Amino acid sequence: MLATRTICLILLAFCAGHVDGAKIMFYNGARIAHSHMLFMGKIADILHDAGHNVTFYQQETFKSVNVVGVRKAKAIVRPAAEDMGEEPHHDVWHPDKGLVANLEMFKVYANALYKACESQLLDKDHIERIRSEKYDMAILEYFDVCGLAITEMAGIKKFITTSALMEQNEMLKALGHPLNLAFVPSMGVEHGSRLTYSQRAQALIGHPIKIMIYRLMFGGIHALIDEKFGRHFDYEGTLARSSYVLINVDEHLTFQMPLSRKIVHIGGLGQDEPPKPLPKDFKSIVDKxxxxxxxxxxxxxxxxxxxxxxxxxxxxxxxxKFSQYDFIWKYEVQDDVGSNLTNLHKAKWIPQTDLLAHPKVLAFLTHGGLNSVSETAHRGKPFVCVPLFADQNTNCFAGEEKGIGLVVLKDKMAADLLINALDQVLHNPKFKLRAQHLAGMMSAKPFQPRDRIVGYVNHALRFDVHTNSENILVLNSARTSHSHTAFLGKIADVLADAGHNVTFFQQATCQGIGRIETKKAMVIERPCVDGKCDEIPEVNLWKSALTAAEDYKMFGLFTRLMAKSCKSQLQDEKFIDSIRSANYKIAIMEYFDFCGYAIAEKAGIKKFIAATATFPQHLALRLFGHPVNLGFVPGISENHGSKLSYLQRVKALLTYPLKVYLQENFGRPALEVIREVYRKDFDAYDVVHKSSYFFVNADEQFAFQQPLSEKFVFVGGIGETTEVKKLPEEFSLVFEKPSRGVVFISFGTTSKSSMMSEELKLEIVRTAKSLPEYEFIWKYEIDDTIGQNVSNLHKFKWVPQADLLGHPQIRAFVSHGGLNSVSETIRKGKPFICIPLFGDQSNNCYAAKEKGLAIILHRHELNHQNLVKSLNEILTDESYQERIQEFSKMIASKPISSNERVVKHTEYAIKFNLSQVFDLPCRSLSTIQYYFIDVLIPVAIFVFASLYISTWLIRKLVLSMRSVEKHNKNE
Structure with missing residues (x-):
C-alpha cells in the first residue's frame, strides 16, 4: 500500500511538473498577523516560480501588520477601512489573567475582521475586479470567512485554503474530520498529544464553550456575509470544498492525527535553501x-x-550558568541587561535561520512560534520552548514529544527550570540526535514543501485549464500580519518562477504592517480604507500573557479591522472588476481569510488554494472537516506537545469548546460584512472547504503528526534557499574568536530582546557569562549597556539569521519558537532552546522538543540557571546534534521541495475540480452520528429496559414463589 502510494505521488509530481501556468489568486481578507502573511507569501512565490500567474490580494487591517509576504508574486494591498478600531495589544509575558481579558482581545480581532470584511463586501468594484481577472483558483487561509465569501462572489470555483499554524479543530470540523480531542491539543492548552484524564476532561468540556464564545465574538462577520449574499453563507461547507489545505508545519513535527489527503503539510518552506553567510558581528561571535x-x-x-x-x-x-557557551539573544533595545556576562551577545535583530544552520549553534531558546520551531527542527537543533500564547504551546509540545526540545511554561519561567531544560538539551545527546534525525527526515521526505505546494495547486487547477501560463491571484484581503503576508508572498513568487502570471494582492489595513514585496510576482496594494490606516498598539510580549479581557479586546480589534477592510473591498465594484477582468485561474489566500474567498468568488474565480503560515490550527482542521485530536495535537498557545499529561488533557478538553467559539467569532464580523454586502447565504466554511489544496508553511516531518487529507500540502521552507551567504564582517569577527562555538539568541521581530525586563536581560547576560567557552550572538534591537562587560556576548540590532544558522560554528539557537525561525533552525541543522511567547510558538517549540531538536523554556522559567542547564544539554549532548542533523538532512532530501509542491499542486488544482475529491465522509455527519449517540441511546434504553423488565419479572416470580410456599406452610 505504501509503495503504491509512493508511486502515485511520484507520478503526480511528474505530471504536475508539466502543467502550464495558471492564474491564481491568493487572498487575505484581513491582514492581521505577520507570520500568516509571510507564510502565504512563500506559497505565492513558490507558485510564481513554478510559472503561474499569481496575484496575492491582501486587505490591510492593522497598521502594525504591514507585511506583504511575497517577493516574486504580484501583491495587491487594499487599504484599511475607516474606523477600524483599536489595534491589538499583546502583553504575552505576563501570566494569563482570565477569560474576560482574552475575550476583550478576541473582540479587537473580531471587530477588525468585521470592518475589513464589510469594507470589501461593500466594495462592488473590488469584487468585480477580482471576477474580471478570471482566476483559475484562489488560495486563502482556511479561517478567512470573508475571503471565502469574496472568492465565491467573484466567481472563483476552485480554491485551496491554507493554515499558518498547526492543524486547528475548526478546519478539521469543516473537512469532516473527527475532532480528536483526546489526543490533539487545541490552541492555548499546556500539553501535547498525550493528555491526562483531567486534560481530556477539560478539552471535552471546553470545546462547546469555545464554540459558543467564538460565535459570540465573530458571529457578526458571518451575519455580514449572509446579508450580502442574501442567503446563509455556509463557511464550513465552503471550506470543506477546498481542493487542498496547505499547512505551515512539517508532518514530522506536528501532532499526529488522522487526516484526509486534502491536508498537505508544507512546513519548512524555504528551509531547503542554503543559509546565508552570517553578518560580521554574528560570525565573529560564532567563530570565536x-x-x-x-x-x-x-x-x-x-x-x-x-x-x-x-x-x-x-x-x-x-x-x-552556562558560561562555557555563547548566547546570542535577540533583544530589541539597548540596555545594560546582561552587560556583565561576557558570553551573552544581545542583538536587536538576528539572522535566525542562518544562525540555526551554523554547526556551532547548539540549541535554541524560543517562544515556540511555529516558524521558529519549524526552522529549528529543520536545522536539526534541539531547543527549549517557552510558549507564550496562541499556538505556541502546541508547537512547543509537538517538539517536546518528538524529543527535540523541552517545554518550559511561561508561568514557570524560573532560572532553575530554564537551566534544567537547557542543560538537558545541551548535554543529553538524545536531544541532538533526535533533532538531527528529525531534521534529516524532514529534509529527506519524499515530497518537499515547495513540491507539495506546486504539485497540489497544479492538481487543483488541472480540471479545466490548459493554457501555457496561468493567471494566479494570491489574495490577502486584510494585511494584518507580516509573517502571514510574507508566506503568501513566497507562494506567489514560487508560482511566478514556475512561469505563471502571479499577482499578489494586498489590502492595506493598519500601520506597521506594510507592503510585502515579491521577487517576481506582481504586487498590487490597495490602500487603507479612505486612506486611513489604523494603528496597532505596541505589545510587550515579554510581559506575562494577556488577560482574557486584553485578548478579547485585541482579537476584537483585528476582527473589526478585517470586517471593515472586507466591506470596503466587496463594495468596490471597480476593484472586483479589475480582478474579474484579469481572468485568474486560481486564487491563493489564507484559510481564515473569508473575505478573500468572498472577493475571489465575487470576481468569478472558480478555484482556490488556502494557505496557512503556521502549523495547521484547529480552525483550519474544522473548516476542512478534520477531527481535532485534542488528546495529542496541541492547539495554538498550548504549553505542551503531543504527549499530554492528565491535567493537560483535561484542560484541552474543557477549553476546546471555548476556543472553537472564540475562533468562530473571530471571523464572524467579516462574515457578517460578506453576507451584508455580497450574499446572505455565503458559507465561509463551505467556500474555504472548496479550496483545492491547503498550503502549510511547515515541514510535514516537523509538525505534530495527525491524520490529514491530501488537500493539505506541506510547503515549509517555501522560497528559501540552502545557500549560506557570507556573513557581514561584524558577525564574522565573532566566529573568529577562539571558542567552542557560538550560541545564537533571537526572539524574532515582535518579541524584541530589548523589550525584556531588566531581570530577563540580565539572565541572558549571566547565561553568556556562565558559558565563557562559547560566544553568544544576541539579537538586541537597541544600544545600551546590557552585557557590555561580557566579552563573549555580542549584541546586534539586526542579524542575518538564516546565514548565521547556516554557519558551522553555530552550536545552538535560543529562540522564541516562531515557525519561520524554528523551520529555519531545523533546516540548518541546529539544536535550539525554544522560549515560546505567544501565538503558535508553543506549537512550534513542542513540535521540535518532541523530535529531540530543542529544549523548551517557558517564559516564567527563563533564568540563567535554566538557560545554562538547557544550553549545556544541547551543547554537550551529541544526540541533539545528531537528531537535528538527521532531521535537517531528511527535510533537505525530500523528493519534492516545498516550491515544487506549491507549483505542482496549484497547477493540478487549476486543471481539475478537487473541491470535493478529498473531502472526508465524516464531514457530513453530525456529532450525534459521528459518535454513534443516535445508536447508543436506543441501545442503552433497550438494555436498561430489558434489565428493568427482567428484574421486575424475577421479583414478581420470587414473590409469587414465596407466597405459594407460605400458603403451603399454613395448610
Whole structure:
C-alpha cells in the first residue's frame, strides 16, 4: 500500500511538473498577523516560480501588520477601512489573567475582521475586479470567512485554503474530520498529544464553550456575509470544498492525527535553501565561541526587551550558568541587561535561520512560534520552548514529544527550570540526535514543501485549464500580519518562477504592517480604507500573557479591522472588476481569510488554494472537516506537545469548546460584512472547504503528526534557499574568536530582546557569562549597556539569521519558537532552546522538543540557571546534534521541495475540480452520528429496559414463589 502510494505521488509530481501556468489568486481578507502573511507569501512565490500567474490580494487591517509576504508574486494591498478600531495589544509575558481579558482581545480581532470584511463586501468594484481577472483558483487561509465569501462572489470555483499554524479543530470540523480531542491539543492548552484524564476532561468540556464564545465574538462577520449574499453563507461547507489545505508545519513535527489527503503539510518552506553567510558581528561571535552557541529569541511580538524583570533575570542566570557557551539573544533595545556576562551577545535583530544552520549553534531558546520551531527542527537543533500564547504551546509540545526540545511554561519561567531544560538539551545527546534525525527526515521526505505546494495547486487547477501560463491571484484581503503576508508572498513568487502570471494582492489595513514585496510576482496594494490606516498598539510580549479581557479586546480589534477592510473591498465594484477582468485561474489566500474567498468568488474565480503560515490550527482542521485530536495535537498557545499529561488533557478538553467559539467569532464580523454586502447565504466554511489544496508553511516531518487529507500540502521552507551567504564582517569577527562555538539568541521581530525586563536581560547576560567557552550572538534591537562587560556576548540590532544558522560554528539557537525561525533552525541543522511567547510558538517549540531538536523554556522559567542547564544539554549532548542533523538532512532530501509542491499542486488544482475529491465522509455527519449517540441511546434504553423488565419479572416470580410456599406452610 505504501509503495503504491509512493508511486502515485511520484507520478503526480511528474505530471504536475508539466502543467502550464495558471492564474491564481491568493487572498487575505484581513491582514492581521505577520507570520500568516509571510507564510502565504512563500506559497505565492513558490507558485510564481513554478510559472503561474499569481496575484496575492491582501486587505490591510492593522497598521502594525504591514507585511506583504511575497517577493516574486504580484501583491495587491487594499487599504484599511475607516474606523477600524483599536489595534491589538499583546502583553504575552505576563501570566494569563482570565477569560474576560482574552475575550476583550478576541473582540479587537473580531471587530477588525468585521470592518475589513464589510469594507470589501461593500466594495462592488473590488469584487468585480477580482471576477474580471478570471482566476483559475484562489488560495486563502482556511479561517478567512470573508475571503471565502469574496472568492465565491467573484466567481472563483476552485480554491485551496491554507493554515499558518498547526492543524486547528475548526478546519478539521469543516473537512469532516473527527475532532480528536483526546489526543490533539487545541490552541492555548499546556500539553501535547498525550493528555491526562483531567486534560481530556477539560478539552471535552471546553470545546462547546469555545464554540459558543467564538460565535459570540465573530458571529457578526458571518451575519455580514449572509446579508450580502442574501442567503446563509455556509463557511464550513465552503471550506470543506477546498481542493487542498496547505499547512505551515512539517508532518514530522506536528501532532499526529488522522487526516484526509486534502491536508498537505508544507512546513519548512524555504528551509531547503542554503543559509546565508552570517553578518560580521554574528560570525565573529560564532567563530570565536569555543564550545558552541545557544540562540535565544522569542519572535517578533514577544520581544525579549519587554520581558518582566524576573524573566530577564532568569535568562541571565541561565546564560551565566552556562558560561562555557555563547548566547546570542535577540533583544530589541539597548540596555545594560546582561552587560556583565561576557558570553551573552544581545542583538536587536538576528539572522535566525542562518544562525540555526551554523554547526556551532547548539540549541535554541524560543517562544515556540511555529516558524521558529519549524526552522529549528529543520536545522536539526534541539531547543527549549517557552510558549507564550496562541499556538505556541502546541508547537512547543509537538517538539517536546518528538524529543527535540523541552517545554518550559511561561508561568514557570524560573532560572532553575530554564537551566534544567537547557542543560538537558545541551548535554543529553538524545536531544541532538533526535533533532538531527528529525531534521534529516524532514529534509529527506519524499515530497518537499515547495513540491507539495506546486504539485497540489497544479492538481487543483488541472480540471479545466490548459493554457501555457496561468493567471494566479494570491489574495490577502486584510494585511494584518507580516509573517502571514510574507508566506503568501513566497507562494506567489514560487508560482511566478514556475512561469505563471502571479499577482499578489494586498489590502492595506493598519500601520506597521506594510507592503510585502515579491521577487517576481506582481504586487498590487490597495490602500487603507479612505486612506486611513489604523494603528496597532505596541505589545510587550515579554510581559506575562494577556488577560482574557486584553485578548478579547485585541482579537476584537483585528476582527473589526478585517470586517471593515472586507466591506470596503466587496463594495468596490471597480476593484472586483479589475480582478474579474484579469481572468485568474486560481486564487491563493489564507484559510481564515473569508473575505478573500468572498472577493475571489465575487470576481468569478472558480478555484482556490488556502494557505496557512503556521502549523495547521484547529480552525483550519474544522473548516476542512478534520477531527481535532485534542488528546495529542496541541492547539495554538498550548504549553505542551503531543504527549499530554492528565491535567493537560483535561484542560484541552474543557477549553476546546471555548476556543472553537472564540475562533468562530473571530471571523464572524467579516462574515457578517460578506453576507451584508455580497450574499446572505455565503458559507465561509463551505467556500474555504472548496479550496483545492491547503498550503502549510511547515515541514510535514516537523509538525505534530495527525491524520490529514491530501488537500493539505506541506510547503515549509517555501522560497528559501540552502545557500549560506557570507556573513557581514561584524558577525564574522565573532566566529573568529577562539571558542567552542557560538550560541545564537533571537526572539524574532515582535518579541524584541530589548523589550525584556531588566531581570530577563540580565539572565541572558549571566547565561553568556556562565558559558565563557562559547560566544553568544544576541539579537538586541537597541544600544545600551546590557552585557557590555561580557566579552563573549555580542549584541546586534539586526542579524542575518538564516546565514548565521547556516554557519558551522553555530552550536545552538535560543529562540522564541516562531515557525519561520524554528523551520529555519531545523533546516540548518541546529539544536535550539525554544522560549515560546505567544501565538503558535508553543506549537512550534513542542513540535521540535518532541523530535529531540530543542529544549523548551517557558517564559516564567527563563533564568540563567535554566538557560545554562538547557544550553549545556544541547551543547554537550551529541544526540541533539545528531537528531537535528538527521532531521535537517531528511527535510533537505525530500523528493519534492516545498516550491515544487506549491507549483505542482496549484497547477493540478487549476486543471481539475478537487473541491470535493478529498473531502472526508465524516464531514457530513453530525456529532450525534459521528459518535454513534443516535445508536447508543436506543441501545442503552433497550438494555436498561430489558434489565428493568427482567428484574421486575424475577421479583414478581420470587414473590409469587414465596407466597405459594407460605400458603403451603399454613395448610
Amino acid at each position: 565561541s569555543k564550545n558552541g552557541v545557544v540562540i535565544i529569541s522569542f519572535g517578533t511580538i514577544a520581544q525579549s526587551s519587554i520581558m518582566p524583570p524576573e524573566k530577564k533575570q532568569s535568562i541571565l542566570d541561565t546564560v551565566k
